[in-house]
Amino acid sequence: MCAYFRASNKPLLMARSGIVFKDTTVKVTTEKLPKSLIALQIEIDRDQFERSLDQAARRLSQKFPIQGFRPGKAPRFIIERTFGREALIEEATEELINTGYRKAIKQENIEVVGPPNLDKIHSIEPFVFTVHVPVPPTVTLPDYRSIHVPLEVEPITDEMVEAALEQIREKHLTLQELDEPRPAQQGDQLQVRLKTEIEGEEEEATEEQSEEAADDSEAKAETAADTEQTDDEEEEEEDDEIENEGSEETLPLEPNRLVPELYEGLIGTSVGEKKTIVAVLPEDHHEESLRGKKITFHVEILDIKRRIVPAWEELPALESFNGTFEEFRAHVRENLANQERKRAEQEQLNAYIEQLVEQTTFDIPDVMIRDVAHSMLHEQEQQFARYGITLDQVLQYRGVTHDQAVEELIPEAEKQVKVTLALSEVIKQEGITVGEDEIEAEIQTILESYDEKQRPQVERTLRGQLRSSVANVVLDKKLRARLSAIASGNSTDTSDSSPAAPDAEGATDVTNSDEPVSRSSNEA
Template identity: 30%
Template sequence: MPWGDPSEFESRSAHAAPRGRAQVGTPRRGSRVASVPSSAPELTVSVERQPGSQVELAVEAPASEVDTAVQQALRRLSGQVRLPGFRPGKAPAHLVERAVGWDAVRREAADKLIPTLYLRALAQAGVKAVGDPEELSVGDFERGKPVTFTAKVTVHPEIDLGDYTSIRVDDEKTEITDEKLDTALEEVRKGHSELVEVTDRPAQAGDVVTATLSMSRDGAQVAEPEERDVELDRERVLPGLVEGILGLNSGDSGSTEVVLPDDYSSEELRGATVVFHIELKRIRERVLPPLDDSLAVLDKHGETLDELREHYRTVLVETAERIDRERYEAQVLTAFRDSVSFDIPEAMIEREIDRQLRDTEMRLAQAGMRFDRYLEYTGQTIEKVRGEAREPAVMRVKLELILDALASAEGIEVDHSQVEREVERLSGGRKLGHEDRHRLEHAAERDLRFRGAAERAVEIARGDG
């Protein structure tokens, strides 16, 4: 179980034991922490805030907690030892303890109890921890005595939203003009066009050509020859390349100098001046259907051109409204994010970078590529990838912290029925175990709370109250 997140369940061992004494209070990897009964006794917890979004917890649990943990540890250990005359799990506790030794019993009891006490202490003190404790010191762990420990942990920073209700963002709307509609209908015509090979003229704008292309830089080849179809459209293809193909006939060869864009796929070639070598194989002309009632029938959206225009006007309006809505929300969230300044704990940034990399690795795996092969193919290192992910991670963590603060300030609560519906949607009908469901419920509640805060931010920015 990660120490600071009750939604996770797998233990992690973070501290080495000093030589010459048994280590207690640190869970072995893979160990499980029992759920805490509602009747568990109150802990004594003090919280000392420290610089850098850190706190030190000082916790004391009563002797009854220790005694119960020791009894449970002996029951678990009894199933792991073989004692003459007893079946596994049936030997008396005092014989089990004699066989394994008190240090083993104490370690087993502490490994289960201390992480549970830590999570209870966080909840009792209202502390939002980030990750595992950086430092943990456990006092004597003995029968019949209280147990004490201190834990230094990074926490969510305290955020002052200031006069956030005065934030305003202009809501701009996209107008669907006749010109935009005409452009959309031209795309419809293009979608129903036919490519007809031509041999009696050179390539011209709008044609689709088949050519073998290679690329060199300073006389050295940087891309192997490859045959591909190229539509001679300056809006969709590198303009310099289009210029080099225009005017060539089938069977002609040529070359053209091109400055590659700054977002070119190969990082080492971004912004570079290269030469494309061209061997033109075939020219095809795009033949468009007429712009009349027959196009509506062909496109299956009405019987007349007027009906077709009305259909695509509706599509454009709905699309524009969705894009405007998404753009406006992004502008509002950026305004809220940039209105507050605070230091973000490094642990939160690193955790977000880890999440981004896991998502990337998962997407690559779905596409049949290993992450290490991706790094090799793109000429990157894991350090470089993490470095490039840092700024987006900072922005995302900052926004989430502000949304969390806004949700608290506005009293936004999530109904349990909403969480259940979201869990069902995310699980896709799969049967979930207790731990998976708990984890998914935690994530769903968090996302719904953020969503509610984002909606409230939009209302504020519009001046709706």
């Protein structure tokens, strides 16, 4: 008996219809458990227990007809004598638990956020059992208005402006075939087959790659044993290695675009030439793990073209800017300043939320976190499907089961749940709401980014199925504005925050409007 009713994650609310509880109460004892669980000890009264056995007897008679009686019509004492009282109790137990549980949560006015879990059946007569029920999480915020994070906006330098202008000019470059073959020179664009080897770097090979490496080692051992191999054959083998393992790349032959040794080594090369170039990456290299390391480039020149870039004075017209080049330069600087401020505001917001979550006390049911982990895996499944790949194929390739994949996502899911709960509590305490006029204003802002022909259809969608998403966009902006003010130490105003000025680009992306504000976006 006890083994049959072992605790499990299987939802209890799967009862068949049949038992009807009269308008009576069940005896319920509650106990608060960690992780937002409540233990409910429920006792069914004697009369209801007997009525349940009557219903169970009818079901058994229906399943296993008794000779001389129509299915479901055999008296209870005949059923009990034929199958035994224990069989009758076992038949009634599942429905007793389910119906008793529903009666208990209604009677005690308990809000649940997931399926209950049967913990124990204490006794049969009287019928007493305990279930663990997940209830809404509790969130205790710290003094969140005392959390301050400085806004660190980096100044825009002339070098940053020049680099941005150079990127814009590169966007409009054209490539021209050489009139006649010649060696590569500064300003050219090279199409190469390139293989790189970084000092001390070990490849993490898959099992298939490991087998290939083993085969390659055997081949090299045989080659080493062949004392008659000529220098020419060795060079051919090296060339074949570049051809087989290298990848095609495009390299602009400009001194500020390549490491010095690679740039100098490529100057003067010709189509068809193969070359090995060794360089030491500078200590200020953008990737910290590579600083000061020796890197070997195996290069084969496939093609050489001239890079034709527009003159600086042509950039305003090419970018549809109405003004002089100096005015365009000022425009670029202003854009860089706006981007830098948004970046700084987002970093400030992320740092504030991180501290907020660290200082908040949570009591969260595991089922809530697990549900988010399942949703995250489902999102991954949809992303894979866009490329014609199934989740099962990915899991098989990784060598993990579905349950293991969910477990891997639990830490990230827990972070997401905590951020959402903490921010929801801030919204509640700050009294941030969204009015209909604000939703309408946001819809109009979004519509302005569409042409006249598209607007009617887009407007119907925004006012219909995406209206809640638009409301989330407005709420997100107001929450961002409020958190930024608090983080900057300007938390005296507790009135309902006004939405931040809409970002023309971000405002149209209503499909992602329900993302938590802790994620990076263009809306700061």
